[in-house]
Amino acid sequence: MSDQEKYVPHPGEPAPEAGNEQHEAAAYGDEEMQIVHKQLERENGEPEEGFTPVPMVLMVCFGLLFFWAGMYFTKYNGDFRPDVFGTDWTPGGNSAQAQAPFDPIKRGDKLFSNNCAACHQPDGNGVPGAFPPLDGSPWVVGAPERFVKIVMRGLHGPVEVKGNTFNGNMPSYGENGLNWDDRDISAITTFVRQNWSNEAPPISEEQVAEIRASIADKTGAWTAAELLALHPME
Amino acid sequence: MKNLPLLFMGIFFCLAFSFSGLILSSMIQYGHLEPVTEFVNHPDTGEQIPGAFIEIGDKLVQGVNQPDEQTFPIESVGLAQQGKQTYINMGCLYCHSQQVRRKGFGADYERGWGDRQTVPRDYILQQRVLLGTSRTGPDLMSIGMRQPSAEWHYLHLYNPQFTSPGSIMPPFRFLFETRKIGDAPSPDALKIPDGFPAEKPPAGYEIVPTDRGRELVAYLLSLKLNYELPESRFSE
Amino acid sequence: MSPLLSFFSSIDPRPKPGVPLKVQLSQIDREMRVPIVLFVVSAILWLQAGTVFALIASIKLHNPEFLGNVEWLTFGRARSAHLNAMAFGWGNNAIFAVSLWIMARLCKVSVKHGGLLVVAGAFWNVGVTAGVIGILTGGLTSVEWLEMPPQVAPLLAISFILVAVWGVIMFRYRALGHVYVSQWYILGALFWFPWLYVIAQTMILWLPARGTVQAITNWWFGHNVLGLWLTPMGLASIYYFLPKVLGRPIHSYYLSVLGFWSLALFYNWAGVHHLIGGPIPVWLVSAGIVGSIMMVIPVVVTAINHHMTAAGNWRAVWCSPTLRFIVFGGMSYTLASLAGSAMALRDINVITHFTQFTVGHAHHGVYAFFTMTMFGGIYFMMPRILNREWPSAALIRTHFWCAAIGITIMLVVLHAGGWIQGEMMTALDADGKPKYAFLEIVTALVPWLFSRSISGMLLSIGHLAFLVNFFWMLAGRKGDQDGPTLLADPNEEDVR
Numbered sequence: 001m002s003d004q005e006k007y008v009p010h011p012g013e014p015a016p017e018a019g020n021e022q023h024e025a026a027a028y029g030d031e032e033m034q035i036v037h038k039q040l041e042r043e044n045g046e047p048e049e050g051f052t053p054v055p056m057v058l059m060v061c062f063g064l065l066f067f068w069a070g071m072y073f074t075k076y077n078g079d080f081r082p083d084v085f086g087t088d089w090t091p092g093g094n095s096a097q098a099q100a101p102f103d104p105i106k107r108g109d110k111l112f113s114n115n116c117a118a119c120h121q122p123d124g125n126g127v128p129g130a131f132p133p134l135d136g137s138p139w140v141v142g143a144p145e146r147f148v149k150i151v152m153r154g155l156h157g158p159v160e161v162k163g164n165t166f167n168g169n170m171p172s173y174g175e176n177g178l179n180w181d182d183r184d185i186s187a188i189t190t191f192v193r194q195n196w197s198n199e200a201p202p203i204s205e206e207q208v209a210e211i212r213a214s215i216a217d218k219t220g221a222w223t224a225a226e227l228l229a230l231h232p233m234e
Numbered sequence: 235m236k237n238l239p240l241l242f243m244g245i246f247f248c249l250a251f252s253f254s255g256l257i258l259s260s261m262i263q264y265g266h267l268e269p270v271t272e273f274v275n276h277p278d279t280g281e282q283i284p285g286a287f288i289e290i291g292d293k294l295v296q297g298v299n300q301p302d303e304q305t306f307p308i309e310s311v312g313l314a315q316q317g318k319q320t321y322i323n324m325g326c327l328y329c330h331s332q333q334v335r336r337k338g339f340g341a342d343y344e345r346g347w348g349d350r351q352t353v354p355r356d357y358i359l360q361q362r363v364l365l366g367t368s369r370t371g372p373d374l375m376s377i378g379m380r381q382p383s384a385e386w387h388y389l390h391l392y393n394p395q396f397t398s399p400g401s402i403m404p405p406f407r408f409l410f411e412t413r414k415i416g417d418a419p420s421p422d423a424l425k426i427p428d429g430f431p432a433e434k435p436p437a438g439y440e441i442v443p444t445d446r447g448r449e450l451v452a453y454l455l456s457l458k459l460n461y462e463l464p465e466s467r468f469s470e
Numbered sequence: 471m472s473p474l475l476s477f478f479s480s481i482d483p484r485p486k487p488g489v490p491l492k493v494q495l496s497q498i499d500r501e502m503r504v505p506i507v508l509f510v511v512s513a514i515l516w517l518q519a520g521t522v523f524a525l526i527a528s529i530k531l532h533n534p535e536f537l538g539n540v541e542w543l544t545f546g547r548a549r550s551a552h553l554n555a556m557a558f559g560w561g562n563n564a565i566f567a568v569s570l571w572i573m574a575r576l577c578k579v580s581v582k583h584g585g586l587l588v589v590a591g592a593f594w595n596v597g598v599t600a601g602v603i604g605i606l607t608g609g610l611t612s613v614e615w616l617e618m619p620p621q622v623a624p625l626l627a628i629s630f631i632l633v634a635v636w637g638v639i640m641f642r643y644r645a646l647g648h649v650y651v652s653q654w655y656i657l658g659a660l661f662w663f664p665w666l667y668v669i670a671q672t673m674i675l676w677l678p679a680r681g682t683v684q685a686i687t688n689w690w691f692g693h694n695v696l697g698l699w700l701t702p703m704g705l706a707s708i709y710y711f712l713p714k715v716l717g718r719p720i721h722s723y724y725l726s727v728l729g730f731w732s733l734a735l736f737y738n739w740a741g742v743h744h745l746i747g748g749p750i751p752v753w754l755v756s757a758g759i760v761g762s763i764m765m766v767i768p769v770v771v772t773a774i775n776h777h778m779t780a781a782g783n784w785r786a787v788w789c790s791p792t793l794r795f796i797v798f799g800g801m802s803y804t805l806a807s808l809a810g811s812a813m814a815l816r817d818i819n820v821i822t823h824f825t826q827f828t829v830g831h832a833h834h835g836v837y838a839f840f841t842m843t844m845f846g847g848i849y850f851m852m853p854r855i856l857n858r859e860w861p862s863a864a865l866i867r868t869h870f871w872c873a874a875i876g877i878t879i880m881l882v883v884l885h886a887g888g889w890i891q892g893e894m895m896t897a898l899d900a901d902g903k904p905k906y907a908f909l910e911i912v913t914a915l916v917p918w919l920f921s922r923s924i925s926g927m928l929l930s931i932g933h934l935a936f937l938v939n940f941f942w943m944l945a946g947r948k949g950d951q952d953g954p955t956l957l958a959d960p961n962e963e964d965v966r
Binding site for chain 3: 040041042043044045046047048049050051052053054058062065066068069072073076077078079080081082083084085086087089106109110113122
């Protein structure tokens, strides 16, 4: 009798079960027969286990796996220190990395994509009606003082850029804002002045430091009118 | 495998093993960290030490804070604290993580999500830690530095397409209300971009954030990673 | 007889001696009818609710304006409602039904006072309903796998323990003799789950631990809901139904023992792999990785054991609704677990972490393995509980093919889309700048998310077929034929 025949009964007949099952069926009294559902009559006995041994090859593989696990954990446990977070740590090692030379354009690029592009957009064209463009904007490529001052204190209220008026609040990246140092402000302004179709000269760290000193007393954001009074549009 | 007490002992031991190995030992090892100054001193000699901990004999001892220096992290308070509730119950965490991986493991540093990796101490003052496991949207650990403009956040929450065309972030218009302009336009009324005429309020009306909207933006602006810790320095 | 004595004899679950096996089983089926029908009905209704939330969340991911102004269905809430309806509504009710029934049968004990089980089960469902409504109305906790507002936790914990105690009582009063592998898994899981749940609730929501200890607790719990709750129950079902329907013993007792203890020992360390690269000390991460890799042992062992049992009986597997689902589930268990171990390796995790790959993997384990197995169990159990046949083989076939094809599509698109997402996210150009802007990654992901919605619709059709067939059966519709409802004629030799 194949397994398959054992599994499926013929319609309308009790299942052709294995020998012991038939004995069991014969043992039912009439009343007990009533309460055994017909699904049960045809079903196999409760599951059992065979006792095939575990293949040796498998045990060897698992042994190797244990060995690997031990090696891995020994290598990457960071000496169980609470202040080791990377896999490259070695006892007593110094993780100081060699520093690449400073490149203002690279730094400015990073600062721009992380801090400016969300509003002024990666193509520097801004969002019409909400955020002014930087590409070709006289506020950017004109007098360095005007541009640096905006970055250092922010800009508040209406401003006209390339024939459109924007009314917004640019946040400050100077002392009353994100507090960038001279190097970063020089990098971001230089990058914006030389990216896309802009071709204005760079702004040096020294220039930034000078402007920073000159506006030390200024609190709060500029308005466009204030800036234009100080540095009229060319 | 027939003996209930023995089977039960095994079942108990297995979970107890990982419970003590992972959770109890974490509690003991870094469940009591305190805010520190950006550099700490040797507890005996008083000299500045390179990391947060120093080996004295066989023991790993935490350095002592430098006097009169600001300690970090700083607890978030007020509006920002309330805004975190909105962040939590809107489920922002399911698309935005708040953790920075070390430089060289993933591109977190290169994407400008933080200048250093975050470590356990960064989270010790948070009642609920929101590390997150999904970056369907960008990491927000330092969004307050990356995007300090409240105006941008309001526009982006109202309709992400305004500022990030193609984004799949849901709009949160229910954090705003359209109301009649009073004596003068509100300073924080939304300036809907020209490209979306259908979204502009009717003449004489303005769209302003509700209290929940204001709190949420205050929370986002408070997320900064602008300080160093003895165990995690800015990467260059 | 004194009243006290008669009370005790009324709850003594041991069968009267000398009753033949099938009469005992029949008695158990009859005694468990009411609670099991309650659990299965709730499970199936939760399955439908979970499917609706899943579709809403899935469509929102590629079409954010869809129901965009309905605050209580914003993406974060809809997906959490989906997860909780599925895990705690569908999953737990199905487990209560199938595992308690298997336990009762294997222990050969009669179930007295099943009414108490009904009360406990009813409270469980009240708790989950309150929890899901809580999520939608602003009580979402944003703790993964513990999203329900903490106020419902005591209700859930108490009703869970009331249900679980039945399993322990059954085991305690079992008929003497051999203890079968399914019983170990069920006993273990019934004990593990409340421990995990209570610790996680306490350390994250009631008395929050400091800093990222919360994160460790969260993933110790979250991963173990899968590893020490859904998985053991799924495996217990496979271990029961596979030999039961085929009528041949499980391949090897020794492999069963090895599989059980290695799972119990390693699985609960694996959860930390959700925090690789995160703000926890590296030794914890490495421990989690080792635990995840060592999971290869129980998985391979179980796969061999199941495969060797089923080998040579593929015709029977093809014909039996139960076995089709169970074998699909068993194969998915092997694949999902091996993929999970691989994903724990740092070099792979750095790509797959934070992407849709992880989402795909979660569905691989919870749907393709666990849910399919439970479907199979219910297809076997209900005819015996109700003393009726399934009314329609066509509906079972629809259910199977929609579920199998739907989940396969979903797994393919989420794994592929997630991998691409991860590669784009980490790709750097020669200058060390990210190669792709974030919005480019999002845009590239959208077609994959759209395909996922399509696969979700297939799954929904399958679930509807299941619902119709089940309630049809419950309403008294009997199958046309006398014998069992099969999916193919077992006497045809052509497709062997």
